[in-house]
Amino acid sequence: MRLVRFFVLIAVLLIGGATGATVLITVEEALELAFPGAAIKRETLFLDENQRAEVHELSGVQTTSALATRFVATNDGGWVIGYAYLDTHLVRTLPETVMVALEADGAVRTVEVVTFREPLEYMPREGWYGQYVGRELDDDLALKRGIRPVTGATLTARATTEAVRRVLAVHKVAGGGETQ
């Protein structure tokens, strides 16, 4: 009987699960989530040594790539409504990539995980990433300050927080670009 109940539960969840989102999303889907319906333009930013040093200084994070991918989202009128950056970094022994979307004024709009190669047990739940929304590059953007850690996924929480700090610093150093 117990087994029967178990399989009934599986069937119910399968039907329920069929309408849900996939485990991880693509870059394209992350952009659509962050900026629904917006036109997206891809840019490559090349940071020189001085800019990288400045990013390090501002973010407090050691590693910064010389190459940054930025997406600029514009509305129908051609006005910039935000930016999105991809940041790839190590979690434990394997890398993850997050997309950090920013408002036009530079505050964090969303953070989405697009690649996660560690076991999914180390990935915080969706709601946890909501902590970054509206954040700017300040002292409160740190674990055990404005960002609450996740038991069992501390390294991911740390890596994600560093990634958001790094992106905000890159955005500051590289400049927001044109508004229209």
Add this chain to the structure above:
Amino acid sequence: MTGRKFLRIGLILIIMSVTTSLVSAATPNDDRADELERQIEELRTAMAELREAGLAEERLAEIERRLEILAVEVENLKVGEAAVKATREGEHSGLGPAASKVYRKDHGVSVGGYGEALLERFDDTRDDGEESGAVDRFDFLRAVVYFGYKFSDSWIFNSEIEFEHASTSSGGSASVEFAYLDYLYRNQFNLRAGLVLVPMGWLNELHEPTVYLGAVRPRTENRIIPTTWRENGIGAYGAIGGFDYRTYVVNGLDASDFSAKGLRGGRQKGAKAKAEDFAWVGRLDYTGMPGLTAGLAGYFGDSGQDLEDADGDSIAVGTSILDLHVEYRYRGLELRGLYSRAELGDVARLNEALGYTGDQSVGETLVGGYVQVGYDVLAGRGKSALTPYLRWERLNTQKEVPEGWSANPANDEQLLTLGLAYQPIEQLIFKAEYQNIENQADTGVDQFNLSMGYIF
């Protein structure tokens, strides 16, 4: 130098870059991405010089176009192909989907590990003033290696191989702590089969030394929820709304090794496990608010495994275990609580079958729980943590025993643990703690513990 010479240099660099990127396609890794980045930077410098030298604008535009292709490919290498699609038509200047496909290899194997060493120094006297006779112990408690393999985005294997107490020639053991296949379907629903961790309590699934405060695990999560508790089984897990759930069917515990001290002996650990009785275990946690985890877990099944009484009738030993758990974290503060209660059936017949007499009875009801508070005084100041903590725990593995048997008051215990945990970086931890251990028989022996732990 002339513009033409620069052009030649530029083209050579482009060819080198493209060649490198194609080689990278076979074995994408971070070094190659770095190398590509370096070459792109060189290209840009060369191009700036070319522009100054007055090279034809259309040729420069062509080089710039190729440069952008390389930049996109570097990003693809870093992000991984599963996640990257052409963003929008006309805006993805990279290679076409077919050409990009060669990069769609992913990291297959993942390796990790953790371990901990523990020094326990026991008081020479018990609470009643008698000699304790306890021998101090310094144990390399466990060294664990983790191996995972990603067959595809849907099929994943995870395992932990544990070496306990350092050497099999001195009472240690080598065990598969878990080994299961996951089928990832949706956030809401995934399947798991193999040797799984029973999803109860705090430490059974999250038992890496950096994840919990305390050099020694809480006793409730040793005797009532027997960490590290793993059994063979199959089930499902996922997250719906703000809730996480797990539901497994596993082989049941084996009551023939239950004792007055609890259920720990009943774990079958996936080793030729008796499969006459199965159990269902489920867990539901609310994780919708960052910093808060609150939930419950239940285990229900028989543990008799065809054990028979003197008349040849089988003894079912219905076993129910329930736990309620909550954790709250805010800035440096970490609060954790757990309550667990187990109820067993057919205990009188089980005692008789196992030859237990007097106060050796297995508990009909076992109860335990703890509350714990810690505060990281270095919170938010970099990667170090210094966390004083306090844990108060009560447990009784013979809260109720059948008529005709008695409970040993020594199993009605209260533990107060005061400690300090230091993490120079998040992956290392050193803990020092004092435990005041009391019991109703007044035979408690206090202890001082030192431990070190690591994860990678």
